[in-house]
Amino acid sequence: MSEKTSRRPRPGSPGGLHGWTLRPISLLLLSLVILLLAAPSRAAGRAECRLIPSRILGRRVAYCALLPPSYDRDTSRRFAILYFLHGLGENEQVLPNSGAWNLIEDLWDQKSIGEFVIVTPDADRSFYINSRDGRVRYEDFFLREFLPLIERRYRVRADRVHRGISGVSMGGYGSLRFGFRDPELFGSVSAHSAALLAQLPRARLGSSGERALSTALGGAFGAPFDPAFWDRNSPFALVRNGPRPVGTKIYFDCGTEDEYGFNVGAQAFHDLLVSRGIPHEFHLYPGGHDEAYVAQHLPASLAFHSKAFGLDPQAN
DSSP states (O other): OOOOOOOOOOTTSTTSSSGGGHHHHHHHHHHHHHHHHHSOOOOOOEEEEEEEEETTTTEEEEEEEEEOTHHHHOTTOOBOEEEEEOOTTOOTTTTTTSHHHHHHHHHHHTTSSOOOEEEEEOOTTOTTSBOTTSSOBHHHIIIIIIHHHHHHHSOBOOSSTTEEEEEBTHHHHHHHHHHHHOTTTOSEEEEESOOOOSSOOGGGOHHHHHHHHHHHTTTTTTTTTOHHHHHHHSHHHHHHHSOOOSSOEEEEEEETTOTTSHHHHHHHHHHHHHHTTOOOEEEEESOOSSHHHHHHHHHHHHHHHHHHTTOOGGGO
């Protein structure tokens, strides 16, 4: 059996480190250094995660803010703001602790979206509502404490046009609900895989079914689950019974293989908006209820908000 060997080149040979080979290698390294120094550095934003006190909730609430590249560079500039609501089982770190943060930085770097601040609060399993039993008044906290504090702490343009809201799953439910319940606050609203159910499976509820559903939905809608309370808080009810939003820009999408059937609810919500003559953008795409689906379509909603804010990505 033979063994393949390699030989060290003799000094002075064409493969050695002496003689005529030293100069080309040195020039090559020098050229690479010059190119690296001359190349524009990647625009870098930053994320900061902090706690704020809440009298309404009786505890401190965590949040993370994603600040665009120009935030620290131009301290005289104010930015649009997007509130991004996480899904059930996630928390305020859903963006900075996932590939979504790199994706957002890439979009800024490639000038695919304008620069705006993105803030995610921790909402636990609240569904962003005031709970049925009145113990967790998350909606009151979000509107009365969180928004004012964030918009004092960061240099943002605190007006309807430059304030948007978005979310995924439970957060998509929350963003659509806030968008239609408080249209004077949010000029743009979007959702991915929102927890939309046009009708509850009443025939299968019963006492044990209601307890299981209450557990799955975090208890926010009662324990046992209260179908009437769910219906009253549904984005469907807000559209049917509330005033027609004027000037609100709306985007939502869902996967056609959503494991919870939210694609059916999304289609029904689209049909309802069409019947009410409410302009919106809606898509059903191949995919399930998972991170891969959101990662694929998050750039679309960010670009949607960037346009709604009136930003020019090339001016970053």
